[in-house]
Amino acid sequence: MINSSLSKYLLSIDNLRNLIRYQGAPKVSKETVAEHSFFVTAYTLKLHDYYDFDLEKAMKMAILHDFAESYISDVPHPIKKKFPLLEEQLNKAEYEVNCELINKEFAENIEEFNNCSTVEGIIVALADILSVISYSKYEIELGNSHYMKDVYNKTCKRISEIVQLAKPYLRNKYINLDILKEIDIFMTENYIN
Amino acid sequence: MINSSLSKYLLSIDNLRNLIRYQGAPKVSKETVAEHSFFVTAYTLKLHDYYDFDLEKAMKMAILHDFAESYISDVPHPIKKKFPLLEEQLNKAEYEVNCELINKEFAENIEEFNNCSTVEGIIVALADILSVISYSKYEIELGNSHYMKDVYNKTCKRISEIVQLAKPYLRNKYINLDILKEIDIFMTENYIN
Amino acid sequence: MINSSLSKYLLSIDNLRNLIRYQGAPKVSKETVAEHSFFVTAYTLKLHDYYDFDLEKAMKMAILHDFAESYISDVPHPIKKKFPLLEEQLNKAEYEVNCELINKEFAENIEEFNNCSTVEGIIVALADILSVISYSKYEIELGNSHYMKDVYNKTCKRISEIVQLAKPYLRNKYINLDILKEIDIFMTENYIN
């Protein structure tokens, strides 16, 4: 059960179409939090081919994993690292917003995602980072040669860590899957037409 | 299992950020198929509070229900009605694209959605139409006084038909839920801040 | 005589400002069907310097050559090739819309353009493809390094075919005109300032 009434929920969710990701970064195109949440959920669905996890739970986490941003907005990562007390307060606010407007179980699921502490948390984190990759590929192909290459490079480092965390959950059939190689193929392939 | 490889799937899905809905309509803002798919899935999740259905199946239908558009694009409804042979060929193409790139089960699920022939098909259709409502509300509030009011009015007629189809699946607790009234509240309420 | 009343005609035409070309393609800028139709007509005018044809007939074809798109939208080329019955139905719909809202003569002129079956049809087809070239140059210069290079390369192949078809209609004075070389100069020259 989601605590918000249908009308309240529709209003909150609608805000996610206004939130632009990578605030403050030079961008050719824009990605809204709504679009990003679509990609994270659609990727989670595909990852279920390779990994063994509770798909329903993971899709519920994925679709609303940035829900609290419609209330709190998104403070850049470097500032959070520089001011750990600020980060702590931001995490508290996120937890409380998720508790109040969705429910306690969801708020805890988001902590699993933030901490990669369950297989579903890991998978959604992997899908989340894949979405950063696909947006940075998109920007790079549109010409954004500097900023997004930085983002892409940082992301590639982080993705191998999460792929490592996810390894124990690979289905037998895919025990030798080299997911990073598949991503490499994606990065160098062109758009369909 | 999704037939496309991970890299092929990522490329196909990525196209949905380029597709703008309501092509040919005067619009203040834009809604991509990616954003729309997010809303349909997030609404499906909330509808599970009220209706009894297989949530995992419904979310899988919702997140990819417009997948084939990345290949076929979207021919306006009035033209389909005027040229039924054209509509028939478009439906065939959609089924084949879904079969080939996702899988046969998914292609059939999309037919359940197109025909409202199962509870999950009905729920995703309801979520789909709710997304038309929320976008038209958004446009109306931004000033788009003519075109989107037309869309909104037509949609309101269709929504009560689908709500009727969905009625048998209401959970006991919500047997008296007036979902149209909740939507009315949403329509007249303002954005959170 | 155009069959639509003035008000109906104005409404139909106005729709062409909402239609974005290359739906589904990653783009830095946007080209509307209205803009494209301007370029096709302005190029047709210049081609009259080199080729001998009925300018009035060609300009009338050029300015409205995508008129039916405001009703039917544009299904991507690869899908039409894959589903020939679909393509057939789309062509029928286009012919009927043009007949009904413009007139039978115009609908037939558009078939001359689609089939390159008259000199005016060839010239407008050449102007149409020049417009793809100039938009892809524009996109490439703005940074769109992948998708539009593909479009550009495919287009360059097709343009030499059409130039070949147009050859018999070159004015004596321009019998040795190397139009592809002129296009090459355009491609490498920079914008005026």
Place this chain on the structure above:
Amino acid sequence: MINSSLSKYLLSIDNLRNLIRYQGAPKVSKETVAEHSFFVTAYTLKLHDYYDFDLEKAMKMAILHDFAESYISDVPHPIKKKFPLLEEQLNKAEYEVNCELINKEFAENIEEFNNCSTVEGIIVALADILSVISYSKYEIELGNSHYMKDVYNKTCKRISEIVQLAKPYLRNKYINLDILKEIDIFMTENYIN
């Protein structure tokens, strides 16, 4: 014959996709000079149903009537009225640019348009003002309630003057055509869907 080489012409024309009309005005959407030139030409074609004039000449005027703007840009009307010597210099520059890059005949045709001194000049001026009407209708329907209503009201005054000038050229069949009434219908009708 157009004086510019094909490559030079393509470059000059291409600039018209960058020029936004109504610089300095609050706008919901944007209209490029390329789009505007499309509308003026497409309207000229329709006006040929009602008025007797040289269609080829008028379409050639219409399609390039704002060509010089790609070099000179557009100084607002009130400033031209306030500084007549400035307006004089701007007109001279326009004439010279048109002479040099298109040809002398075209430069003189544009003066016919600026002065409404021939039937083709009048018709293109009527089409030009119809384009202001259709863009202001578009903006008003998108919500632009203040600025564009002003533009629309001023335009309506001017349009009846030009309709008066055009009256002697009405075809017999349309001698009683009330073009302003047709425009009124257009203004109150909604977009097709």
Place this chain on the structure above:
Amino acid sequence: MINSSLSKYLLSIDNLRNLIRYQGAPKVSKETVAEHSFFVTAYTLKLHDYYDFDLEKAMKMAILHDFAESYISDVPHPIKKKFPLLEEQLNKAEYEVNCELINKEFAENIEEFNNCSTVEGIIVALADILSVISYSKYEIELGNSHYMKDVYNKTCKRISEIVQLAKPYLRNKYINLDILKEIDIFMTENYIN
């Protein structure tokens, strides 16, 4: 002296063109922090006609009053009110960023602005709120009928408080100036053309 080197300063400042104000709000147009800072400074200059204050100090405050946002982004006001410990940490981060990258004097000036504790702080706060008014007027005129009317109404309440604080600093000549009335005239007047 500004602590950042010229190149570092140029990079930090440049970020302000990417930051969109009113993140999460439905908007027809966009206002960047760079644009907002322009308006606040230009209004400060005009307010010097009416109020007696150190113009150089006030302009220096105004032009960089949102500088820290390029590092910290902007958490919505209601969340700050709900989580006072979060607000405290955000203020600390702002002070430190301003100290480190501009200088201590500037960081303290920004506190004068945040607390309206000096005449220059009050004047820049008044200019800041005038900028909210002018953007909301702009949005309302473009059709944004709901959200921005809310913003406008809340702002009008706050502006009379600040006008009250500023009263002691009115120049003799303007002792009876009704600044709220001037703003009313602005709100109902249309754009120049």
Place this chain on the structure above:
Amino acid sequence: MINSSLSKYLLSIDNLRNLIRYQGAPKVSKETVAEHSFFVTAYTLKLHDYYDFDLEKAMKMAILHDFAESYISDVPHPIKKKFPLLEEQLNKAEYEVNCELINKEFAENIEEFNNCSTVEGIIVALADILSVISYSKYEIELGNSHYMKDVYNKTCKRISEIVQLAKPYLRNKYINLDILKEIDIFMTENYIN
């Protein structure tokens, strides 16, 4: 004292958010005159670290240096050079608009800026050209590889002339400052994140 009333001033200034710089140039992003004026003023503030000049006077010039454009718009430089009588009339109009709506002193200050005839005029001209550099860097990094590289190269030539003019006003401490080298560092450094 600014001659315009507060409401008139607010209306005039507001127009600067609608004016897009580099009209007619292919652009990935847009820079409004409001944003540009922000950068020129913020750069002027930083230049005060290195050069000795009247900061208040220079900031007043900088913030409104393009004020007259909201009335006159901006005729491209090459046309002004080709038609000197036109340029003369444009300068006259600018002077009169500045006189009437701001004041005579400001109109004369803008002539100091146009002619680099005082230290403040030189500094604002330097800040103005730095703003062209930072926008062209921004565009180049977003992929605009052709047009903006041209602009950038032309600008680099002009900047060394102005840096030469400004040399006598360097503060002792910075007598050996190589400002062009600092700009080089800026050009090759990436955006903060």
